[in-house]
Amino acid sequence: MDAQAVTSETRDGTLLTLLDAWLQSRRWFPAKGVAAQLTCVGGITLVDPLDEADVRIVLVRTVAPGVDTVLQVPLTLRAPGSHHAEGMIGSLPADRPSGGARTDVIDGAGDPAFLRAWLTAxxxxxxxxxxxxxxxxxxxQSNxxxxxxxSGPSGSGSAILKVFRAxxxxxxxDVDVPRALADAGWVNVPRPLAWLEATWPSAGSTVTGHLGVVSAFVPGARDGFELACAMAGRGEPFADLARELGEVVAGMHDALGRALPVAQPEPGLDRAGELAAALRQRFDWAVAALPELERYTDGxxxxxAGTQAVCEPPAPQRVHGDLHLGQVLRGQxxxxxxDFEGEPLAPIAARTRPDLALRDVAGMLRSIDYAAAVGGAGGEGDRTERTWTPTGPDVAWAARGRAALLDGYRHGSPVDGDTAILLRALELDKALYEAVYEARNRPHWLGIPLAALDRLLPQATSPATDPQP
Incomplete structure (x- = not known):
């Protein structure tokens, strides 16, 4: 079907009053703890084939400091007593002029009526x-x-619906990239099965975007970060799985290059200089927030300087953009x-901007460090609160995992010479960001990115040396 058209929501004022407190309690609401202005952009009516409920999607513009986005709020409206209390948001008062009865408003995301209507449209x-x-x-967190x-007796053919909130x-x-990869024959992405678009008013015009996507479910799959943490906690080697994961990441980059080609950069652009400047800017930002990082200035x-001296960086291409162990599953x-969506509050253009494929590799290398620390690699006690220090089995476990991941990636994409310098710079960029984040939010974990800085920077004077994981 075509994109769903938004109509004016006649009960917007009443609905917004009802939704206000409920939205504040949702993990995906982007303006918690601050005053937010909510405005109903409009509503989309969907049709439940079984006609059990009034199904609609309300689009709520949310404006707060640093936030201006349209949120999707699926709802089902039912008569009191005609449903289970699960997902209850509240009730609309009786419509006295028309003699209508009170109406219960339900969170539609888990309501079968909404799901049937969504799949139909x-x-x-x-x-x-x-x-x-x-x-x-x-x-x-975000969706x-x-x-x-x-629907079969064994439950085969299960699927996952992701409702985009922002x-x-x-x-x-998160719709178009998996579709393109699956169509290109790449088997390491759950195949999209259904998607829904809508058109809504924006700044005096109309815009069109995706509301959600249904993808094939991978039975028995485990979150990659949880799996790695568990293996680290048992002291179980992760190297074989990391090597295979490196091969998969290289295959993803190859498939992205074929399925979603991008225009090549214009000749004469100093792309290496831009990367070097970005690294210096990141460091200046990090030192301003965490002055103790100043000791890394020379490194x-x-x-x-080594980054700026790279003669010809790899061409930018479509990338994942936020790749880490929490964005992969191990199953079958x-x-x-x-999760190719990227930052949900960022514009689509920013999320799809071509970049160095090595940025994805850097993200995965940093994630292995975190899995070693959070999992404990043989440590005991409360792993969410333990202070991480760069000693013991954690370090060796992470080093072997990083080395194996790079070894697997090299099979599909070489990482040596100038490429190794760029990878080290990208990993350093991410570690600097992590240091500031941990200092502000989890100071007992600050040792994780600081250990990465100590590992990465002493080699900066030997640009031709392969990065030691």
Missing amino acids: AQGPGADVDASRAHVLTGE TSVLLPG LAPGANP VGALA DRWYVL
Whole structure:
């Protein structure tokens, strides 16, 4: 079907009053703890094939310091007593002029009526699922994901619906990138089965964007970060899985280059100089926030100079953009890569901007360090609060995992010479960001990025040396 058109929401004032407190309690609400102005942009009416409820999606513009975005709020409206209390948001008062009765407002994300209506309106090959047995997954920060069991007796053919909460104009990369990769024959991404678009008013015009996507469910899969942490805690080697993961990341970059080619940079651009300047800017920002990092000034300067001396950096291409162990699943003896959406509050253009593929590799290297620290690599006690220091089994476990990941990536994409300098610079950039974040939020973990700075910077004066993981 075509994109869903937004109509004016006649009960917007009443609905917004009802939704205000509820939105503040949602993990995905982007303006917690500050005064936010909520405005109803409009509503989308969907049709439940079983006609059990009034199904609609309310689009709420949320404006607060640093925030100006349109949020998607799926709702079902039901008569009191006609439903279970689960997902109850509140009730709309009786419509006295028309004699209408009070109406209960339900969070639509887990309501079978909303799910049936969504699947009916969506584009794509479709999914044969049982909406009556759907289950909302917990723990997600930015969106809402719903497990849709397959309609067969064994539950085969299950799928996952991701409801995008913060909407943006344009094709959402979490829809278009997996579609392009799957169509190109790359098997390490869950195949998209259905997607839904809408058109809504914005700044005196109209824009179109994705509301959500249904993708194939990987049965028995484990989150990559949780898996790595568990293996680290048992002292179990991660190297074989890391090597395979490196090969998968190289394959992803190859498939992205083929499926979503980008224009090559114009001749004469000093791309190495731009990378070096960005590294210096990141360091200046980090030192301003954390003055103790000033001791790394000479090392950062040497690495920035080595970066600037690279004659011909690899061409930018479409990348994942936020790759780490939490963005991959291990299931069916295979790694799967997910969550190509990027930062939900950033414009689509920023999330799809071509970049060095090595930035994804740097993110995965840093994630292995974190898995070693959080998992404990043989340590005991409360791992969420223990102070991490760069000694003991954590370091060796992480070093072997990083080396194996690079070894696997090298099979599909060489990492040596100038490429190694760029990778080290990108990993350093991420570690500097982590140092500031940890100092502000988890000071007992500051040792994780500081250990990475100590590891990366002494080699800055030897640019031809391969990065030691």
